[in-house]
Amino acid sequence: MIIKSKFTPASGLSNAHLQTLLPTFVRNKLKFNGVNQTLELEDGDFLDLVWTEKPKNNTPIVIIFHGLEGSIDSPYAKGIMLALKKQGWSGLLMHFRGCSIKGNRLARSYHSGETGDAKILLNWLxxxxxxxxxxxxxxxxxxxxxxxxxxELADSSPFKAVVSVCPPMLLNACANRLSKGFSRIYQRHLIGHLKRKLLIKAELHNYSQLINLNTKKINQLTSFWQFDDQVTAPLHGFKGVNDYYDQSSARQYLKKIKSPSLILLALDDPFMTQDIIPDESELSLNTQLELSRHGGHVGFIGGSILRPEFWLEKRIPEYLSEFI
Known part of the structure; x- marks a missing residue:
């Protein structure tokens, strides 16, 4: 089912880039004190977790999966964790490998289609x-x-419901979008962040031998196409960037989803084009796609400039409360 979102941007803040960038500045002092936990993995690596608080008895647990190079310090992560706590639920943020304050131990990292660690966490929970x-x-x-x-979990999914916010469901189209116009600013920022971490890891792991990547080549990476072809794909067993994008893009799998799932997308998202939006025939009966004219990328700022309201922190609990 495809529905029209009720989100209304704050007056004067309908611009997609303002919606995308403003939360970083207006919420940079948002405070959240969580409970840290480390889950050791059988391959020798670990997952750093952050709870709002440990659950008691049958308290619902809502897992948060952050975005590229995100963490518990991301404004949207702190905001949703506080919103979940207000509901009386236990929020649990899973840092992808290398995204907490500690670098991960192995040469590999994480990527858009890496579901293995989430499955480990689910089994543990x-x-x-x-x-x-x-x-x-x-x-x-x-x-x-x-x-x-x-x-992948289909009928065996343990989730009562899930919400996916601004997912890049066609990775090649999103990589193309981020290489054009003002969106190159986002690409430059994210690639720079990835490269800085990669240079540190290159000192610990023999990347020149492992994936034929030395310091000079790392510094020359400027786009997602390059980074994913020379780093993400070889580190995680893909034949190349096209193989990685083809296997990891979620749009092709939507029909297989069997438990309630809400996808929130803004038509003006500067990280993607409308080409990524699936037809209704591609959605399973349990999947609802909610489209908003405005919202940017993980923005969705309503209210007013003086009193901004972060709509996602209302809409997400509203949807989940129907099922948990």
């Missing part, structure tokens, strides 16, 4: 908190991963 209903929210990269995870 079902063992330790068997009476707690589970739900999940994914933002951007985390939203794409969550939809792919839902499709």
């Amino acid at each position: 079902q063992t330790h908190y068997p009476d707690s209903p589970l739900a999940a929210v994914g933002f951007s990269l985390g939203g794409n991963m969550l939809l792919k995870l839902q499709a």
